[in-house]
Amino acid sequence: MMRILTGNEAIAQAVKLSKVKVSAIYPITPQTGIIEELARLKSEGEIDAEIIRVESEHSAMAATLGAALAGVRVFTATGSQGLFYMHEMVWWTAGTRIPVVMVVGSRALGPPWNLWNEHTDFMNERDSGWLMAYASTPQEAFDLVVQAFRISEDDRVFLPMMVGMDGFILSHSKTNVYLPTQEEVDSFLPPRRQPYIIDPQEAVGMGNIFPPLEYMKLRQSIDSSIKSSVEVIKEVGIEYNKKVSPIINYSTLNTTYRLEDADYAVVLMGAWAGDAMEAIDELRRKGINIGLLRIRYVRPWADDEVISALKDKKAVLVVDRAASLGRAGPLYMEVASTTHLDQMENVITGIGGVSIGKEEFIKMFSEFVEEAKRGKANGVKWFYPQEVEKVELRVPKDLE
Amino acid sequence: MFNKLHSGLLLLQIRFHGRGGQGVVTASHLLAEAAGYQGLYTVAFPIYGAERRGAEIEAYCRISETPIRVTSPIEKPDMSVILDHTLLEVSKNPLRGLDKGNGTVLVNSKKPLNLDYKTYYVDATGIAISIGLVKSGWPLVNVVMLGALIRVLNDYVKLDSLKKAIHEEFSGNIAELNIKGVEMAYKGVSGVLQYA
Amino acid sequence: MLKYQYYPITVPDRGAGGKTGNWRVVRPLVNKSKCIGCKACFMFCPEDTIKIDESDGKVYVDYDYCKGCGVCSNVCPVKAIEMVSEA
Numbered sequence: 001m002m003r004i005l006t007g008n009e010a011i012a013q014a015v016k017l018s019k020v021k022v023s024a025i026y027p028i029t030p031q032t033g034i035i036e037e038l039a040r041l042k043s044e045g046e047i048d049a050e051i052i053r054v055e056s057e058h059s060a061m062a063a064t065l066g067a068a069l070a071g072v073r074v075f076t077a078t079g080s081q082g083l084f085y086m087h088e089m090v091w092w093t094a095g096t097r098i099p100v101v102m103v104v105g106s107r108a109l110g111p112p113w114n115l116w117n118e119h120t121d122f123m124n125e126r127d128s129g130w131l132m133a134y135a136s137t138p139q140e141a142f143d144l145v146v147q148a149f150r151i152s153e154d155d156r157v158f159l160p161m162m163v164g165m166d167g168f169i170l171s172h173s174k175t176n177v178y179l180p181t182q183e184e185v186d187s188f189l190p191p192r193r194q195p196y197i198i199d200p201q202e203a204v205g206m207g208n209i210f211p212p213l214e215y216m217k218l219r220q221s222i223d224s225s226i227k228s229s230v231e232v233i234k235e236v237g238i239e240y241n242k243k244v245s246p247i248i249n250y251s252t253l254n255t256t257y258r259l260e261d262a263d264y265a266v267v268l269m270g271a272w273a274g275d276a277m278e279a280i281d282e283l284r285r286k287g288i289n290i291g292l293l294r295i296r297y298v299r300p301w302a303d304d305e306v307i308s309a310l311k312d313k314k315a316v317l318v319v320d321r322a323a324s325l326g327r328a329g330p331l332y333m334e335v336a337s338t339t340h341l342d343q344m345e346n347v348i349t350g351i352g353g354v355s356i357g358k359e360e361f362i363k364m365f366s367e368f369v370e371e372a373k374r375g376k377a378n379g380v381k382w383f384y385p386q387e388v389e390k391v392e393l394r395v396p397k398d399l400e
Numbered sequence: 401m402f403n404k405l406h407s408g409l410l411l412l413q414i415r416f417h418g419r420g421g422q423g424v425v426t427a428s429h430l431l432a433e434a435a436g437y438q439g440l441y442t443v444a445f446p447i448y449g450a451e452r453r454g455a456e457i458e459a460y461c462r463i464s465e466t467p468i469r470v471t472s473p474i475e476k477p478d479m480s481v482i483l484d485h486t487l488l489e490v491s492k493n494p495l496r497g498l499d500k501g502n503g504t505v506l507v508n509s510k511k512p513l514n515l516d517y518k519t520y521y522v523d524a525t526g527i528a529i530s531i532g533l534v535k536s537g538w539p540l541v542n543v544v545m546l547g548a549l550i551r552v553l554n555d556y557v558k559l560d561s562l563k564k565a566i567h568e569e570f571s572g573n574i575a576e577l578n579i580k581g582v583e584m585a586y587k588g589v590s591g592v593l594q595y596a
Numbered sequence: 597m598l599k600y601q602y603y604p605i606t607v608p609d610r611g612a613g614g615k616t617g618n619w620r621v622v623r624p625l626v627n628k629s630k631c632i633g634c635k636a637c638f639m640f641c642p643e644d645t646i647k648i649d650e651s652d653g654k655v656y657v658d659y660d661y662c663k664g665c666g667v668c669s670n671v672c673p674v675k676a677i678e679m680v681s682e683a
Contacts, residue, residue, distance in 0.1 A: 004429075004436035004444075097603050116448055158601065168448035169471050174432045175443040195603050205606040214602075221602035274469030353448060357472025 005177045007138040007170035008033030011077070011103050013177075014145035016047050017185040018101075020075045022067035024052035026060045028082040029115050030167035031105030035077065057082040061089035061102075068098045069206060071197040073149060076100070079167060080107035083121045093160050094129030094222065096206060099152035099194050100160035101145060102130075107167040108352040115167075116353020119270060120322040122164040123298070123330040129222045131161035131229055132299040136273045139177050140248055140296075141165045143240065146185060147250070150236050153193045157229045159222065166271040168353070180244045188243045230300045253302040255294045256309055258284065262291030264369055265310055267335055268319040269295040272356055276319075279361035288369055295331065306338045315343035315372035317365070321350040328380045343372055349383035360385045412463040412556075413474045414549075417494040418483030421453040423542030426569065427483070428459035431546060433565035434557050435463045443468050456491060463557070479504040481549055483524070483541055485513065506552055508541055512592040522548040522589045524581075531584070533577045543578040547585030559586060611661065616643070620664035622679040624657055630676035631655060637668035637677060 005013065011034050015023065025035040041047045050067075054060045057078050064076040078086055083104055093100050106122045108114040119134070126132060131151060135141035141163060148161040165171060196204060210218060230253065237250025249255070257277050259265060266276060273294045283290050293309045310316050318336075320329020327333070332346035345368060350356045356364075364383055371377040414431070418424035425446040432444035440463055447458040460474045476497040485507050487494050495505065495515070503517040508524040528539035543566060550557055559582070566578050606612075633653040638646040645662040646655050657668075669677040 002436065002439070004433040004442065095604055168445070172448070173443050173445040173471070174429050175468070176436060176441055195601070196605055203608055205608065207604050208606045210604065218602040218604060221600070225601065271471045274471050277469050355472050358470055
């Protein structure tokens with residue numbers, strides 16, 4: 001059924017159709033709509049999940065993990081400061097290797113307070129041992145959440161998975177979302193599976209001290225599971241297209257747009273891929289041969305897909321909505337460590353919600369192509385759509 | 401502009417202006433839901449940020465017969481819907497980016513306004529007060545304005561679709577009052593065509 | 597690729613760490629004539645090495661695993677457990 005839903009509402013529907021049993025979420029803009037919608041579904045008897053009210057994000061993940069360890073399907077969501085407050089438990093959850101699904105409504109970090117979208121919070125968890133997908137539309141956010149339960153609970157993976165979505169741009173946009181039926185989702189999503197459960201009748205200890213060698217083996221085991229999840233994700237994606245919804249193609253981890261015959265490539269992730277595609281169409285009409293690689297999975301990182309997509313390009317521009325301050329954008333560092341071309345440029349922009357649309361992309365891509373023609377498309381740049389006024393400095397009174 | 405609506409090529413971009421608490425975002429959502437019932441592609445979203453009662457608020461709605469890819473706020477709208485005409489004195493935002501020739505304005509006002517655009521007006525405040533559609537002293541004009549908007553759009557989005565969306569969003573008396581207001585505004589909209 | 601998947605779990609098992617009795621420097625000696633069978637030492641022993649003699653309800657120590665920490669001696673309300681040097 002086609003419905004008009006916000007990203008947050010679509011995710012709540014995905015949680016409902018995936019028959020989640022426990023959800024502990026602490027509200028934070030921009031993902032609060034998810035827990036509001038889940039609470040509404042619960043009060044109207046549409047879901048029988050236990051909604052746990054917690055006092056912080058750290059507790060939200062602790063309660064979620066506890067329920068998961070006991071053997072039920074769980075879901076949580078957060079973003080920005082909330083994700084960072086949860087950070088310790090995010091890593092703890094990955095280490096348990098218990099399937100958990102979380103949505104990150106991404107948003108900038110303070111100080112100063114900023115409510116708007118960027119990808120820094122999400123990208124900061126990429127060493128944690130979670131699988132990480134990033135949506136570009138509310139539809140994709142819905143699809144990825146349903147698939148996340150299946151992937152996370154696959155015995156070749158057994159790791160938690162987070163699905164990112166752009167705060168406001170996806171979380172608060174009401175748009176067409178196709179909701180499959182319960183039967184369709186049931187045919188795709190088998191009952192809960194996990195590697196072990198905490199059961200008082202048959203005691204096991206989780207997380208007790210491991211000596212160095214065993215600890216290192218466990219860490220490598222997580223590493224190899226993430227790598228082998230590439231095949232699982234493709235398999236699950238193809239089955240999702242067949243049994244649940246064919247709207248978005250999930251047979252590959254990442255997607256491309258007009259890239260095959262392009263001389264120049266743009267790499268980015270998230271909602272602004274739509275604006276980038278509009279800009280690419282416009283530039284193509286002007287005879288500029290440019291195409292797009294949209295990253296959907298940050299973990300696992302599909303080396304093969306990235307290498308084959310970019311190998312014959314004259315120059316690559318990676319557009320990051322996040323920054324490792326003093327270095328470069330995280331997506332750029334991932335791409336640059338995967339493939340080695342003579343010309344690879346990084347643009348950091350859209351930070352703190354700076355609006356980047358079709359017109360801004362046309363300007364940015366044109367400048368990049370001009371630089372590439374002169375053999376100068378290298379380095380890291382911060383791109384502003386307009387001038388920013390100087391801020392008056394203030395000094396302590398005794399220095400005046 | 402509006403005779404091109406059925407060509408399938410048009411991306412219709414509408415920007416709503418009002419004050420925090422007036423239901424500007426709800427208005428954009430209801431229009432999107434109504435368009436959705438007709439199988440159209442649509443995206444509605446608010447200006448991103450913290451909500452402040454009484455402050456200037458914007459919301460956006462795009463409607464198209466093909467999937468919509470752009471995500472940025474609408475800077476060059478086909479039409480601006482202004483829920484409170486006093487905002488025209490507060491800032492230049494309500495008329496920002498409108499095309500001098502084709503730009504259309506629909507404004508909640510008792511009397512015609514002299515603007516450099518195709519201007520329509522409807523007394524949504526008067527309608528809301530006359531039928532008792534008032535909450536905490538604020539006349540609820542957001543949904544009422546949609547009735548006039550549908551008329552201006554030549555029924556591209558149908559009244560029945562809007563009524564369905566209203567029933568989905570509200571229940572009981574408030575739904576019935578809003579529908580009554582929508583019907584009155586649909587009949588009551590007047591146009592003042594002004595060209596630069 | 598690893599042959600096996602690893603998980604951070606441990607299963608409780610008697611003596612999984614070897615016979616820890618040889619860590620002991622001082623040994624608890626139970627004076628059965630003083631013991632009143634209150635089982636405070638049994639409750640407090642961190643290693644589950646205080647055992648209960650079913651014939652009289654009083655306690656004895658499993659010296660294979662007792663590490664000689666002395667908690668039992670400390671909590672005994674009638675001073676029936678004395679710590680003596682192993683040397």
